[in-house]
Amino acid sequence: MQNPIEVKNLWFRYEKAWILEDINLTVPERDFIAILGPNGSGKTTLLKLLLGILSPDKGEIYIFGKKPQNAFKHLGYMPQRLFHSLNFPVSVMDVVLMGKIKAHQIGGFYSNKDRNDAENILKQLNLWELRDRLMTSLSQGQRQRVLIARALVSSPDILFLDEPTSNIDERGKSGFFELLKELNKNITIVVVSHDIGVISKYVKSVACVNTKLFHHAKPDISREMLLTAYGSVLESCCNLELLTHDTPHKIYSLDKSDIK
Amino acid sequence: MTLIDVFYTGFMQKALIAGVFASIACGIIGPLVVANRMVFIAGGISHAAYGGVGLALFLGLPVFSTTLVYSFLIALIIASLTIKNISDIEMIIGLIWSAGMSLGIILMDLSPGYNADIMSYLFGSLIVVSNFDIIISVILALTVIITTGLFYNQFLVLIYDKDFAIVSGINVKLLHFIFNIMVACSIVMLIRVVGLILVIAMLTIPVYIASIFCSSFFRIIIFSVLLNILFIFSGLIFSYYFNLSTGATIIATGTISLLFVMFTRIFIKKHE
Numbered sequence A: 001m002q003n004p005i006e007v008k009n010l011w012f013r014y015e016k017a018w019i020l021e022d023i024n025l026t027v028p029e030r031d032f033i034a035i036l037g038p039n040g041s042g043k044t045t046l047l048k049l050l051l052g053i054l055s056p057d058k059g060e061i062y063i064f065g066k067k068p069q070n071a072f073k074h075l076g077y078m079p080q081r082l083f084h085s086l087n088f089p090v091s092v093m094d095v096v097l098m099g100k101i102k103a104h105q106i107g108g109f110y111s112n113k114d115r116n117d118a119e120n121i122l123k124q125l126n127l128w129e130l131r132d133r134l135m136t137s138l139s140q141g142q143r144q145r146v147l148i149a150r151a152l153v154s155s156p157d158i159l160f161l162d163e164p165t166s167n168i169d170e171r172g173k174s175g176f177f178e179l180l181k182e183l184n185k186n187i188t189i190v191v192v193s194h195d196i197g198v199i200s201k202y203v204k205s206v207a208c209v210n211t212k213l214f215h216h217a218k219p220d221i222s223r224e225m226l227l228t229a230y231g232s233v234l235e236s237c238c239n240l241e242l243l244t245h246d247t248p249h250k251i252y253s254l255d256k257s258d259i260k
Numbered sequence B: 001m002t003l004i005d006v007f008y009t010g011f012m013q014k015a016l017i018a019g020v021f022a023s024i025a026c027g028i029i030g031p032l033v034v035a036n037r038m039v040f041i042a043g044g045i046s047h048a049a050y051g052g053v054g055l056a057l058f059l060g061l062p063v064f065s066t067t068l069v070y071s072f073l074i075a076l077i078i079a080s081l082t083i084k085n086i087s088d089i090e091m092i093i094g095l096i097w098s099a100g101m102s103l104g105i106i107l108m109d110l111s112p113g114y115n116a117d118i119m120s121y122l123f124g125s126l127i128v129v130s131n132f133d134i135i136i137s138v139i140l141a142l143t144v145i146i147t148t149g150l151f152y153n154q155f156l157v158l159i160y161d162k163d164f165a166i167v168s169g170i171n172v173k174l175l176h177f178i179f180n181i182m183v184a185c186s187i188v189m190l191i192r193v194v195g196l197i198l199v200i201a202m203l204t205i206p207v208y209i210a211s212i213f214c215s216s217f218f219r220i221i222i223f224s225v226l227l228n229i230l231f232i233f234s235g236l237i238f239s240y241y242f243n244l245s246t247g248a249t250i251i252a253t254g255t256i257s258l259l260f261v262m263f264t265r266i267f268i269k270k271h272e
């Protein structure tokens, strides 16, 4: 069996400056990998490359040994945000069913099985009551949960989640990561998140992205690792502390010298 | 002449038939255009189509079919430009918009024997619909219905979330081209009825009214088709009785309806 994700010497840029330089990454079967990094470090870009939405300028990406564009049956994706959603009249159910779209099926009707699967996922994520509501009438957090449902309903082999919990309340967060842990028994999960505190309890490996990528196969998220990822971004230091100590606590100020 | 008699008038019958098929096509395409934020692009295609009208008159070719082919080409050019997110796209569409119009005007200037019905392509007219035009209208409307029916869910996913469409394996590029061609189809049919200057109004007004009442995309499409038929019928009849420009009368009917609906809604909200 091929590895779910194999990246070799990947380079990518939108314009002149390289956003990702010489990325190498191997994700084994049933890994649960967190991608960390400050804003603008290229996490979303890396995800889009892995999903085949963007194409590399140099290097290669393989999903189960195939090009991402040919591996769509394996992929589930929850984007960081939607841009076109304004004023578009679709219900929660409609959006979740989008996860069931069959690319080459002509005459697009969703089957009863598709609807049952959507129903199960919606119930699992406590969204069933909202099924007939329009997406535009939901709060940010509710919308985010619908997008998670859409990603899950396609029962993918690799699940890509781009900041899935950024607007979700604390109870929802731990519930959600418990669900991911359950799913992770069968599938590979790649999650971008700034919720390092919660995520450190669940992930099996960590990739720190900041133009370059540093992959750590073991879950011991060290201060050093985070420093390579987050540099001297001070806000992150709180998270950093949360992560490297077992007992969560908050640090309100921190000297730069302290991070050395 | 009574209303019934009007419907039996030959040219009026043809105009109404052409109007129904244009209504169906643009009732389906309009909501997709609005949701896809392509109104400006649709405006570009319809105005650029004037180049096709000019070309037809200059070369002495049938206007409807020549404009159709010409618009397909324009749509293909625009589709290949918009498939990548180019930052200057608005400027380029604006250029295609005005260049197409000026080409049309220059070709008409050069055409032997000045054409009195130039205005009818700008503002629509009853008297220019031939049997051949109607056959083409039927074919175009059927093409739009069938294509949209076949790829309905794919189109929705593509418009709602293009990245997700790519990840789902949908052939985004192919659909993008198909969609642009369908937009061109409906636009050329509309030019026949309301004239190219008023095409955008016909693509958008029914959608705005429908979105107020409908909570699903499918219903918006159905409602838009019905509204289009209503506006075109009443507009045609008004324009006939009062001897007004067809296109302008149709759009005026639509605009008044939209304003009526909007004000009624505000009124009801206040007095709830």
Ligand SMILES: Nc1ncnc2c1ncn2[C@@H]1O[C@H](COP(=O)(O)OP(=O)(O)OP(=O)(O)O)[C@@H](O)[C@H]1O
Pocket: A014, A015, A019, A037, A038, A039, A040, A041, A042, A043, A044, A045, A046, A080
């Ligand atoms: N479509 C684009 N065109 C040009 N530059 C882009 C585009 N998208 C992103 N960038 C740039 O690429 C870099 C990486 O962006 P990316 O969205 O991958 O960051 P990120 O790590 O996901 O950040 P965040 O934590 O804010 O989500 C940024 O500097 C951004 O400005």
Ligand SMILES: [Mg+2]
Pocket: A043, A044, A045, A080, A162
């Ligand atoms: Mg991002």
